[in-house]
Amino acid sequence: MTAPADLVIAHGTVANADGRRRAHVVVDGGRITALLDAAEPVPPARQVIDAAGLLVIPGGVDGHCHVAQTTGPYTTLDDYALTSTAALWGGTTTIMDFGIPRDASETPLQAARHKLELARQARCDVALHASVIDWDETVPAQLQELADLGIRSVKLYMTNRGTTMADNDTVLQVMRQMAALDGLTWIHAEHDAIIADCTAEHAGRGQTGIEHLHLTRPELAEEASVREVLAMAEYTGAPVYFVHQSTPGAVDLVTEARVNGLAAYSETCPHYVALDDTVYSGPVPEWFACCPPMRSAETAAALRERLLGGAVHAVASDHSCYDLTQKRLHTEDIRQMPHGLPGVETRLPVAFTEMVGPDLAGIERLVEVFAAGPARINALPGKGAVAEGCDADLVILDPAEERTVDGAGLHMGTDFSPFHGRSLRGWPQMVVAGGRVVLDDGGFHDPGPAGRFLEQAGFGEALAWPGQGGSRQAAGAATGQDGE
Numbered sequence: 001m002t003a004p005a006d007l008v009i010a011h012g013t014v015a016n017a018d019g020r021r022r023a024h025v026v027v028d029g030g031r032i033t034a035l036l037d038a039a040e041p042v043p044p045a046r047q048v049i050d051a052a053g054l055l056v057i058p059g060g061v062d063g064h065c066h067v068a069q070t071t072g073p074y075t076t077l078d079d080y081a082l083t084s085t086a087a088l089w090g091g092t093t094t095i096m097d098f099g100i101p102r103d104a105s106e107t108p109l110q111a112a113r114h115k116l117e118l119a120r121q122a123r124c125d126v127a128l129h130a131s132v133i134d135w136d137e138t139v140p141a142q143l144q145e146l147a148d149l150g151i152r153s154v155k156l157y158m159t160n161r162g163t164t165m166a167d168n169d170t171v172l173q174v175m176r177q178m179a180a181l182d183g184l185t186w187i188h189a190e191h192d193a194i195i196a197d198c199t200a201e202h203a204g205r206g207q208t209g210i211e212h213l214h215l216t217r218p219e220l221a222e223e224a225s226v227r228e229v230l231a232m233a234e235y236t237g238a239p240v241y242f243v244h245q246s247t248p249g250a251v252d253l254v255t256e257a258r259v260n261g262l263a264a265y266s267e268t269c270p271h272y273v274a275l276d277d278t279v280y281s282g283p284v285p286e287w288f289a290c291c292p293p294m295r296s297a298e299t300a301a302a303l304r305e306r307l308l309g310g311a312v313h314a315v316a317s318d319h320s321c322y323d324l325t326q327k328r329l330h331t332e333d334i335r336q337m338p339h340g341l342p343g344v345e346t347r348l349p350v351a352f353t354e355m356v357g358p359d360l361a362g363i364e365r366l367v368e369v370f371a372a373g374p375a376r377i378n379a380l381p382g383k384g385a386v387a388e389g390c391d392a393d394l395v396i397l398d399p400a401e402e403r404t405v406d407g408a409g410l411h412m413g414t415d416f417s418p419f420h421g422r423s424l425r426g427w428p429q430m431v432v433a434g435g436r437v438v439l440d441d442g443g444f445h446d447p448g449p450a451g452r453f454l455e456q457a458g459f460g461e462a463l464a465w466p467g468q469g470g471s472r473q474a475a476g477a478a479t480g481q482d483g484e
């Protein structure tokens with residue numbers, strides 16, 4: 001007779017990116033050991049959770065979080081213990097942060113090592129992206145060493161002159177190097193010269209306040225930068241991933257590139273789909289200080305169409321935890337404000353509310369952009385699916401339950417939420433991370449610093465995992481067809 005399993009989640013509707021079924025999820029030793037048809041008897045276990053009538057989805061993978069990040073004069077307010085705790089409250093069981101050099105004296109490798117040290121306090125699993133600001137002859141060896149550490153993606157900023165911006169020479173060289181390392185280049189695409197000029201022009205008219213933010217960073221600036229980067233990706237043959245795309249035009253450029261055989265991917269964020277630029281004429285425009293800014297309602301609606309239609313590969317939070325004291329220091333001058341929104345905890349409910357309709361229509365797409373896509377594109381084995389052999393990272397929720405966001409009552413290291421007051425569905429009732437129940441109706445059960453650092457596999461290698469299309473080329477072609 002076999003020993004009882006650690007945990008069985010019985011009778012739930014298990015939704016993955018490729019379909020849903022009623023099943024018992026058997027968990028043992030931190031992994032999912034079986035998925036049994038719900039008509040079968042519930043196998044013996046030390047703990048059985050009855051999920052009848054509830055939805056069971058894979059724990060989220062948030063590929064884009066900034067933890068304890070210093071940019072210029074500002075540092076975000078949450079550390080790894082706080083960010084990862086808030087992530088778990090929101091159904092995200094893996095976060096990815098960035099080793100971004102804090103100033104010119106810090107190398108990419110030093111920045112990543114600093115984050116590796118901080119990440120030892122994480123309550124959920126963590127992976128890292130590196131970041132390069134200036135190219136020099138030491139960078140190739142650093143990128144190799146980072147890859148050996150399991151850090152195989154590098155973020156580059158096309159804007160933020162004077163802090164994190166990389167010039168085009170650097171972008172080109174890093175792309176070439178990352179392609180050779182079977183890694184992925186991440187891009188923040190906004191055309192710096194257009195933004196600088198547009199911001200200066202508005203400043204000349206006295207329009208520097210937060211209520212003008214969206215006017216200083218036009219959609220054209222984002223799309224011009226995407227075009228430029230795609231040309232460099234084509235030239236170097238490097239896979240490329242665009243963070244926080246905020247316009248349908250930007251997403252369409254990436255779709256078109258993919259149809260033409262490039263390995264190019266789109267990420268968007270909950271706020272670009274759920275909010276629009278009328279927030280800047282509202283009572284608290286400083287809640288929405290981020291770059292790119294919120295776009296017109298028409299643009300947000302068209303972006304949502306792209307998301308629902310399959311042209312977007314990941315919904316990430318771009319979590320940046322400033323508080324209102326920091327946000328309000330310079331509301332009269334957007335050039336001096338800290339930009340970025342807290343969101344690691346609200347990513348699931350906002351995306352769920354936007355994407356999942358009656359009778360769970362759209363749930364597979366939600367799981368794809370919330371967990372499966374980010375796990376695959378970032379080459380994180382064992383993540384993003386409720387399947388035998390995967391890590392036991394699970395979210396159980398009642399798809400009909402609505403809650404109103406209370407910005408001050410969330411668990412991030414800040415005092416507001418851009419979604420305050422909104423009624424959302426998709427809140428986790430129970431969260432299992434690495435086989436441990438960390439959230440249930442008794443509240444949060446702090447597992448301590450149980451989060452592991454996850455090494456990224458190779459980018460092309462991950463696309464060849466079973467069910468992923470067989471090869472980079474095939475996967476590129478397959479994803480090219482599902483877009484607009």
Ligand SMILES: [Zn+2]
Nearest residue numbers: 064066243318
């Ligand atoms: Zn970011």
